[in-house]
Amino acid sequence: MSNDEKNYTKLDVVSGKSYFICQCGQSAKYPLCDGSHKNTSFSPEKYVASADTSVSVCGCNDLKTVVCNCA
Numbered sequence: 001m002s003n004d005e006k007n008y009t010k011l012d013v014v015s016g017k018s019y020f021i022c023q024c025g026q027s028a029k030y031p032l033c034d035g036s037h038k039n040t041s042f043s044p045e046k047y048v049a050s051a052d053t054s055v056s057v058c059g060c061n062d063l064k065t066v067v068c069n070c071a
Helices: none
Strands: 008-013 018-021 045-048 053-058
Touching: none
Parallel strands: none
Antiparallel strands: 008 053, 018 045
């Protein structure tokens, strides 16, 4: 898969802070959860940053992990 075909979003994170990552794809604040998953079978994934950095949030719909390994 080429870089053009990969689907991920960069998210700047702060060490020690928790982030709730959208898994339903409906959030207006994507990649962060805004509660749009209510009344669905989806739940956000909690991610706790271990450093001040940028992470790649997976958007390839494989529901793997928050940090995308295809980025």
